[in-house]
Amino acid sequence: MAFTLPDLPFDRDALGPHMSGETLDFHHGKHHKAYVDKANGLVAGTDLESASLVKVIRAASERGDKGLFNNSAQIWNHSFFWQCLAPAGSTRPSGKLAEMISSDFGGEQQLLEKLATESVNHFASGWGWLVLNNGKLEVTSLHDADTPVAHGMKPLLTIDVWEHAYYIDYRNERPRYVKTILENIINWDFVAQNLDGNGASRADQEGARISADTLS
Known part of the structure; x- marks a missing residue:
């Protein structure tokens, strides 16, 4: 089978009122799915057809293949x-993560303020990131x-600041969206798990040969 759209790790309405089910229907069910469909079409019949998602990303970057x-x-x-992301109040920074947050920030x-500033002030579409660099947290x-x-970074946490991530719920209010997400629905257990440096693998997918039937 080809790359697939992963299921959400929570119910459609679990993040309300901070992120609505309608936003997830469009953001996950349409935007994310469109990337999956397009990527599958682009790797079909190439030397990357059976490559993992991470390998495809790195190869496309090295080759300058912007579409892929x-x-x-x-x-x-x-x-x-x-x-x-996780339902409001379900996790908080603790243990090693909390210690590193205190030490580094x-x-x-x-x-949260540094992440919000970076994400809100990012010009146009993109992503705000918390990464691990040489044993230190960086935004x-x-x-x-x-x-x-x-880029060989070790990802811990991201905030999507493409307009389609927030327009249904927040219209053009990126600052309110970012502040709300950071203060209410971050899955800090997942962030802490990524301190092992294996965050890239947690959103990877194994590649598989794509048949014509798969793309039809």
Whole structure:
């Protein structure tokens, strides 16, 4: 089988009122699915047809294949993003993660403010990121479909700041969207899990030969 649209790790309405089921219907069910469909069409019949998603992203980046890079990277970015979310109040930073947040940023609120500033002020479409770099937490952002997978970064957490991520619920209010998501529905258990440096693998998919029937 080809790359697939992963199921959401929560019920459609589990993130309300901070992220609505309608947003998820469009963001996951239409935008994310479109990246899956397009990427499958682009790798069919090529040497990357059976490659894993991460391998496809890296190969597309090295080859300068923008179409394949954009669609495969967006599959990975979105698959990672959904895992970064959880129902309100279900997790909080604790243990090693909480210690690192305190050491590297001065506390949870300072981290949230830095992530919000980076994400809100990112020009046009893209992603805000918390990554692990040489044992330290760092905040950055990447444009359009760009992804830590292509740069050897160790991803911990992401915030989608493409307009389709928030327009249904927040219209053009990116600052309110980012603040609400960060303060209410982050899956800190998932963020902590990624401290092992294996975050890239948690949104990867194994590649498989794509038949004509799969694409029809």
